[in-house]
Amino acid sequence: MRTAWRLLALCRPHLPLLLAGIALNVGVVLANVGLLALAGWFITAMALAGQGLAPIEYFAPAAAIRGLALLRTGGRYLERLVTHEATFHLLATLRVWLYRRLEPLAPARLQTHRGGDLLSRLRSDVDSLENFYLRVLAPTVAAVLSGLLLVAFLALYDPPAAVALALGLTIAGLCIPVASERMGRAPGRRAVAVRADLRSDMTDLLRGLGDLTVCGGVEDRAAAIRARGQALTAAQRRQARLGILGGGLSGATATLTLAGALCLMVPALRAATLTGPELAMAAFLVLAAFEAVAPLPAAFQALGETLAAARRIFALVDAAPAVTEPRQGAPLPSRFDIAIRGLRLRYAETAPWALDGLDLDVPEGGRLGIVGASGAGKTSLFNVLLRFWDYQAGNVTIGGVPLRDLDGDTARGLYSVVAQHTHLFNASIRDNLRIARPEASPAELHAALRRAHLADTVAAFDDDLDTMVGENGARLSGGQARRLAIARAFLRDAPILLLDEPTEGLDADSEQAVLDGLRALMVGRTTVLITHRRAALRDMDAVISLSAGKACSAPPDWALR
Known part of the structure; x- marks a missing residue:
C-alpha cells in the first residue's frame, strides 16, 4: 500500500x-x-x-x-x-x-x-x-x-x-x-x-560477443537466455x-x-x-x-x-548517497595545490582500509606520479578527490579549502580526467568533445584536437567532426580514444588534471602520441598521474609508491615497466 x-x-x-x-x-x-x-x-x-x-x-x-x-x-x-x-x-x-x-x-x-x-x-x-x-x-x-x-x-x-x-x-x-x-x-x-x-x-551477450565467440561461450549464454525467456513466457x-x-x-x-x-x-x-x-x-x-x-x-x-x-x-x-553534500558549499579556492593528511578510507565497515593514513602534497602546478600494485589504493585516492566516496578519517584540502566543504559538482568542476577506459558515446566526434564544453565553436574543437595531436587523424575522416565514433568508441583505436579524451580536457580547461593509466595498453607509437598531448595539457596545471609506465613518469616532478593505502617515498622497480 x-x-x-x-x-x-x-x-x-x-x-x-x-x-x-x-x-x-x-x-x-x-x-x-x-x-x-x-x-x-x-x-x-x-x-x-x-x-x-x-x-x-x-x-x-x-x-x-x-x-x-x-x-x-x-x-x-x-x-x-x-x-x-x-x-x-x-x-x-x-x-x-x-x-x-x-x-x-x-x-x-x-x-x-x-x-x-x-x-x-x-x-x-x-x-x-x-x-x-x-x-x-x-x-x-x-x-x-x-x-x-x-x-x-x-x-x-x-x-x-x-x-x-x-x-x-x-x-x-x-x-x-x-x-x-x-x-x-x-x-x-x-x-x-x-x-x-x-x-x-x-x-552482456552483445557487449561481450567478441570474447564469447573466441572462447566458444556463445551457445552457453544463448541457452541461459532461452531458459530465462521460457521462464518469462511461463x-x-x-x-x-x-x-x-x-x-x-x-x-x-x-x-x-x-x-x-x-x-x-x-x-x-x-x-x-x-x-x-x-x-x-x-x-x-x-x-x-x-x-x-x-x-x-x-x-x-x-x-x-x-x-x-x-x-x-x-x-x-532510496539508497543513501555515499557522499553527504554540505548544506552550503564553500566558494571555489583561489589556488589549486592538494594537501592530504592522515587519509583513511574503506568501502564497508568490515572491509580492509583502502587508504590507511595517507599523506601527500602536490603544489599548485606541480606533477605527482603514483605507482603501486593493484589494490594499493590508487583508484581510491581519485575516488576521494572526485567526491565519489567519502572518507572516514583525515583531511583533504584544495587550495586550503577542505574538500568536504565543496559540493560534489563544484569539486568535480576543478578536475579534468583522462583515464585508461575513456567512455565515448555512440555519437559524433563533435558531440563527444562538447561534453566538456557544450558551447564550444568548431574552431575551438579543432584547436583542442590539434593540441591533443589528433587534428590530422580527424581531418582524414570523410565526415571530419561529424564522424561517428561507434559504441564505446569502437571505430577509434585505443590511442585515438585517449587523445580524444585529452582534447576534451583541453576544452574543459580545469586547473587540476587527474590521469589514470592514460597510456596503459597502448603500443609504443600510440603511447608517444598520447604523451605528447599530455605534456601540452599538463602545462600550468596541478597534475596527479597513476601509471606503471616509466615513459609517463619522466615528466613528473615527484614519484611515490602506494602500498596497502600508505605512501612510500620511492617506487620499487617491479612497479614500473
Whole structure:
C-alpha cells in the first residue's frame, strides 16, 4: 500500500490532466449506459405505441439517442487522447525524477548493479508504471463514480433492483479484481524480475560477443537466455490465464445480476409501479453498467507487476548517497595545490582500509606520479578527490579549502580526467568533445584536437567532426580514444588534471602520441598521474609508491615497466 501512495504522490504535478481523463472516462461510461438504456426504453415504448397501448412522444428520445451516440464516440476519443497524454507526461516526469535521484548515487551506490539491470529499471520498469494510471487508477475511480450514479438512478425506479446491481458491481468490481491481484502478485513479480535479468543477459551477450565467440561461450549464454525467456513466457502465460478467468467471472456476474434484477422487478411490474418500457430500460442499464467494471480484473492483475516494478525503482533511489553534500558549499579556492593528511578510507565497515593514513602534497602546478600494485589504493585516492566516496578519517584540502566543504559538482568542476577506459558515446566526434564544453565553436574543437595531436587523424575522416565514433568508441583505436579524451580536457580547461593509466595498453607509437598531448595539457596545471609506465613518469616532478593505502617515498622497480 505504501508503494501505491508513493506512486500517487508522483502523480500530483499532473493532477488536473489526470482528473480530466477520469472525468471523461465517467462521461463515456454514462453515455454508453444511457444510450443502451434509452434505446431499450424507446424500442419497447414504440412497440406498445404501435399496438395502441400507450402514446409516445417520438422526437425527444430519438434526438437523445443520436446525441448520446455522438457523445459516446467523441467522448471515447477525447478520453483516450487525454489519458494517454497524461500517461506520457507522467512517464516523462518519472524518468527525470528517477535520473535526478540516481545521479547523486553514482558511481558508489550503483557499482553493485549490472548495467543491463539499471537500464531495465530506467526503461522497462518505468514503462510498466504506465499501468498504474492508465489501467488501474483511472478505470477504478471512474468505475466507483459511475457505479454510484447508476445505482442511484436505478433506485429511483426500483430500489430492490438497485441493491442487486450494487451487489453485482461490488463482486465484479471489487471481489474479483482483488482476488485477481492476489493471484497475479507472484507471477507479476516473477515476470518483472525475469524480464530484468533477461535484459541484463542480452546486454552482456552483445557487449561481450567478441570474447564469447573466441572462447566458444556463445551457445552457453544463448541457452541461459532461452531458459530465462521460457521462464518469462511461463509467468506471462499464468497472468493471461488469470485474466481470462477474471473476465469470465465478471461476465457471469453480470448475467446473474441481470437475472436477479429482472426477478426483483417483476412485483413492481405487476403492481403497475413500473411500466414495460421502464423495465426494459432498467434491464439494459444493469447489463451495460458492468462496462464500468469490466477492465478491473485485468487491471488489478497487472497491478502486481506494476507495484513490483515500482518497488525495484524505489529500492534503488532510496539508497543513501555515499557522499553527504554540505548544506552550503564553500566558494571555489583561489589556488589549486592538494594537501592530504592522515587519509583513511574503506568501502564497508568490515572491509580492509583502502587508504590507511595517507599523506601527500602536490603544489599548485606541480606533477605527482603514483605507482603501486593493484589494490594499493590508487583508484581510491581519485575516488576521494572526485567526491565519489567519502572518507572516514583525515583531511583533504584544495587550495586550503577542505574538500568536504565543496559540493560534489563544484569539486568535480576543478578536475579534468583522462583515464585508461575513456567512455565515448555512440555519437559524433563533435558531440563527444562538447561534453566538456557544450558551447564550444568548431574552431575551438579543432584547436583542442590539434593540441591533443589528433587534428590530422580527424581531418582524414570523410565526415571530419561529424564522424561517428561507434559504441564505446569502437571505430577509434585505443590511442585515438585517449587523445580524444585529452582534447576534451583541453576544452574543459580545469586547473587540476587527474590521469589514470592514460597510456596503459597502448603500443609504443600510440603511447608517444598520447604523451605528447599530455605534456601540452599538463602545462600550468596541478597534475596527479597513476601509471606503471616509466615513459609517463619522466615528466613528473615527484614519484611515490602506494602500498596497502600508505605512501612510500620511492617506487620499487617491479612497479614500473
